[in-house]
Amino acid sequence: MGAARSAQEGAPTWSEFSHGWELGIYKDPVLCGVFAGVVLGVLGVFVVLRRAVFVTAAISQAAGLGVALSFLVGVWLHASIPPVVGALGLALAATGILTYRMQRMRLPRETLVGLVYLASSAGAVLVGDRIAQESQDIVSILFGTAVLVRPLDLVLVIGSGIVSLLIVTLSFRGLLFAGFDPEGASVHRLPVRLLDLSLWVLVAVEVSITTRAIGALPVFALSVAPAMAALALLERVRWTLIVAGVIGGLAGGLGYLFAFFYEFPVGASQATLALVFLLFCLPVARALRGSAV
Numbered sequence: 001m002g003a004a005r006s007a008q009e010g011a012p013t014w015s016e017f018s019h020g021w022e023l024g025i026y027k028d029p030v031l032c033g034v035f036a037g038v039v040l041g042v043l044g045v046f047v048v049l050r051r052a053v054f055v056t057a058a059i060s061q062a063a064g065l066g067v068a069l070s071f072l073v074g075v076w077l078h079a080s081i082p083p084v085v086g087a088l089g090l091a092l093a094a095t096g097i098l099t100y101r102m103q104r105m106r107l108p109r110e111t112l113v114g115l116v117y118l119a120s121s122a123g124a125v126l127v128g129d130r131i132a133q134e135s136q137d138i139v140s141i142l143f144g145t146a147v148l149v150r151p152l153d154l155v156l157v158i159g160s161g162i163v164s165l166l167i168v169t170l171s172f173r174g175l176l177f178a179g180f181d182p183e184g185a186s187v188h189r190l191p192v193r194l195l196d197l198s199l200w201v202l203v204a205v206e207v208s209i210t211t212r213a214i215g216a217l218p219v220f221a222l223s224v225a226p227a228m229a230a231l232a233l234l235e236r237v238r239w240t241l242i243v244a245g246v247i248g249g250l251a252g253g254l255g256y257l258f259a260f261f262y263e264f265p266v267g268a269s270q271a272t273l274a275l276v277f278l279l280f281c282l283p284v285a286r287a288l289r290g291s292a293v
Helices: 014-023 027-049 053-076 083-098 109-130 132-143 151-180 182-187 192-214 216-222 225-233 237-262 266-292
Strands: none
Touching (some): 014 237, 027 053, 027 151, 027 216, 027 225, 027 237, 027 266, 053 109, 053 216, 083 192, 151 182, 151 192, 151 237, 192 216, 192 266, 216 225, 216 237, 216 266, 225 266
């Protein structure tokens, strides 16, 4: 973060940030963090309700491996593959693997999630070791230490986010019913498998695009912590989706400011802010439920 500000001694000030904002240095990263936080917060509600929290971690790591592989192909084969395409390809592949039913192997579903996470994490490190000139970019993507966001990344995050929010708005009742009570949804002739597949494809696309823009660590945190905070506070799902989006957006934007003024890595700051919101909401929810008894 310190590399983005002018080289001078002393703590960063509001005037520095304001000057950088006017120059357009910080505008795209902040907007990207806010928009990614809103969309991931909303999608995270469905992920948490399905008790599949670590699925997003595995998918985001797979997207990071996809980015690393796109760099490797460019170095070894001199072929140009956009990193976001590599991220999307590996994220969709991981999603396909995670939808495989494990009952016949007598193993819990978490086993497959753990295997995908470990394989993706180890693969990204191994690939990064072979492309030393791009290793800093890969570390930035995996841990969210990137300071600047490319205009193309911002366009992709906003575009995919708008599409995701529209789909959720139009189909959130079906997505909830299929997640809560799949047998009951089948009785009501809802396409449970199609709804589940649609949700996970939506998550894979959003995670792959936002991982390329802000990093795997903040993507995982923003897709889990805001949803958990909103679900703890509220019971009506419609309001839960809105509150989760607001908390995610605040964590994404304020995390960047926190990183700027205290000179921390951006991704870790955004993840920490998301956890702070969660830790604040849990006792508030407990107090509200206690007063309601």
